[in-house]
Amino acid sequence: MCRLFAITSNEPLSPMAAIRAIDVMKEGHDGSGVGLFLTDLGGEFEKFKNEPILSGIFSNEGIKALDRFMIDQDFMVKYKLSIRPGKNPPEGTPKRDNYVIRVYEYPAEWEGLSKEEIQFRLMMVQLQLRQMGEKDESMLVFSFWPDVIMIKEVGDPLAIAQYLGLDRRELAARVIMSQGRQNTNYAINIYACHPFFIQGFSTMTNGENTAFVPIREFLMSRQFPGYTGYQSDSEVFTHIMHYMQKQLGLGIEMYKHIITPLKDEELDKHPNGSWLRKLKQVCRPLIIDGPNCVIGCLPDKSLFMVQDSKKLRPGVVGGRPGIFAFSSEMCGLDAAIPERDINLDDQPMKYETLLIRRERQEIEKWNQWETLPHLR
Amino acid sequence: MESMGNIAPSTLSVKDLPWQILWNKEKCTLCGNCTSVCPVRAIELGVHRKRALQVPIGLEQKATNLFSVYHGIDQRTDAAHACVGCGMCALVCPNSAIIPLRADESDKLRFHVNQGGEPRRRGGRRNAPESVLDKIKFVRISMLTDPALDAGRHEFELRTLLGRILPPEEMLKASSDNGWMPPVREIYPLIIGSMSFGALSPNMWEGLQMGVAYLNEEIGMPVRICTGEGGCPPRLLKSRFLKYVILQIASGYFGWDEIIHSLPQMKEDPCAVEIKYGQGAKPGDGGLLMWYKVNKLIAAIRGVPQGVSLPSPPTHQTKYSIEEAVAKMIQSMSMAWGFRVPVYPKISGTSTALAVLNNLTRNPYAAGLAIDGEDGGTGAAYNVSMDHMGHPIASNLRDAYLNLVKLGKQNEIPLFAGGGIGKNGNLAANAAALIMLGASGVQIGKYVMQAAAGCLGSESDRCNICNIGLCPKGITSQDARLDRRLDPEKVAQRVVDVFLSFDAELKKIVAPLGRSTSLPIGMSDALGINDASAAQRLSIKYVL
Structure with missing residues (x-):
């Protein structure tokens, strides 16, 4: 089982805060990989809130191809954080040429484009780069988005963090999601490493989703180029959230109604049962079959946690105003925020969605049995 | 001598x-x-x-x-x-x-059953015992990464949908605009397929209907039964049990006078209307009720004279193109019930199935598609049609599903598969395989005749005299001396047994696959087969 940890704090934190929590939970992951998602950035990146940041791993050849491509697209590098890895990577970690975090200036001709169009183009650039590097693995691209940095690597999380020097001053964020990987079902592929990202949405998941194939087929047939990849069955959780919010225009309170709708006889008792029944029917291929605990971050920087509806994976949320953490194990939460009131910790159950907004004042709870806000 | x-x-x-x-x-x-x-x-x-x-x-x-x-x-x-x-x-x-x-x-x-130049006609099924469905295994067992479920203790949602399902975007729009949404039925994925009143004896029909009513009202399983072409007894049409019935209209339109005339007296809408364009046992050939079986009762319900053979034309004669035959007929039938009843076509398994399906995707009233493979049964057909005509269901269904996936309409037009499901007794395994290949549900006929009424037929040409009304078990006869051998109450009881045991077995299949929250339609990663070319054809795993 993977280990998941996410933290949201008014003060920017070093990614090491999350890595250390993952390390505390070490007995639950086999150190086969680590994934980091940083947003609401502090440090050096505070100055570039609106410019897209490219995150990925590039070979020397890949860097050259990247530069040629980006210049052709009229993207200018505005700032970069160079991570030149040391000579001896930790055991199990491949030797890479460059870990890239670069802030770009938008092409001049993008000026005046709608927000939707810009977001679409950013996604397409990321997909193009990924495709260019797919064959020879010269480019591994994780995100290309304003105010988002992602780092992924194969190997032990703490050893990789030390190797890459992730404790550096320039790297800090108010929202961090991290995953210590337990690679069980599939071959080791860095694109199978959580968290997954699409257009500002990111999620990571514990457990296996056995309804993966029909969900993947449904998403891939939506004619949206971003619904691709799927090296992991958990990537669909990110894309379902994206589909729900961006294509269907539904809010976070509907996520559980899509992935784990109420049972037919439960719908008979729900105040919006007939509407929800229709929604369940039309979104039937998106019903998951867990056990899954999903932790994610929305474009408005709020963090959420939900469970599947039958088996449930461990997942706890706790903290105090100003700082909250989500963890797959209690010990991870204890390590990150020891000085909190543990009586206020919360573990979402099968009907619930827990949400911490960017203001970081309280744990908000949404229950599937509640009347839907947009139908009130 | x-x-x-x-x-x-x-x-x-x-x-x-x-x-x-x-x-x-x-x-x-x-x-x-x-x-x-x-x-x-x-x-x-x-x-x-x-x-x-x-x-x-x-x-x-x-x-x-x-x-x-x-x-x-x-x-x-x-x-x-x-x-x-x-x-x-x-x-x-x-x-x-x-x-x-x-x-x-x-x-x-076999070389002499064509006396007088009349080729052999018979009832029954294709005389070929082998089944690709039997070879499909469920290989994706949840073990430690995702603990398997307990078939006996967990709750399972195994219902399926019959009816046109809107894309999510359109449903939300229709809901905010107070627009029309197509009718959708939540039903059990095992349907008793079309066997007409006439092909079956009154006792058999009554037994099936009683069994279905019991399953719905006492057990809470939304099981549905299709009438086949031959109408429906008026008493049933005007009863509350009509909601468990799928009315079939076929090219002979037998019995539809009675149905149309009963419309004002119907207390309930039927579950759905099935328009039969073809059946798996004799694709491209119409229904046939031979004169032996057209007695007074059958003649009355069908609106025909007694004692004449009733061959339905191979196609719906009043239509001349796919748009006419499919689109307009679906629309007309929908209109008859005020667009409250799902209407879908049933075709024989054929390499032209995709053409029909593509047409349906463009018809907003089409509620699904039933495909009947070559192993489907019949009350009467030419032996050559039964044994040599038609398309196996597995690849036909799979093609249709993957075509829908390509169009992004896999949830919008449910596919129902029939023909040879459970032909060797493996009902739940065959049904689950078809569901995971993309079927929303399956239709059975012969299995229920064998299990619920003791039909003696087999895939090796045993009995097979359904056509001449001499069924020794009284299942397909119209002679009261034979019918009385069959006790409708006992048939009903066996129907209930069949569905309950099927349900238990289906859970025994999906639970180890880690599935319980929805019917695993299209979960092809669960399937494997010990035949490389079949695996490639069906896009499933080859296991050896």
């Missing part, structure tokens, strides 16, 4: 027949039960003269003949009376003195 000169080309001996009656003189009580029960009069009481040679010792007296007579069974050898192997004689014999045995080689009768 006739002279040798009288042997005609079609003169056969017992040896030439597919079934030979083994009769034991020692055990036989001469009760006559076997000869009276035999549906084709293949056996008759025979008086046999027997000569014994008496040879005294010594030379004084000459040897003499001693003639005696004994009574026993004769097997007839003409084509019309050849034993069909039903085994009713063995069933009724008090002393187990008689049994039909299959010939040790391919019979010669």
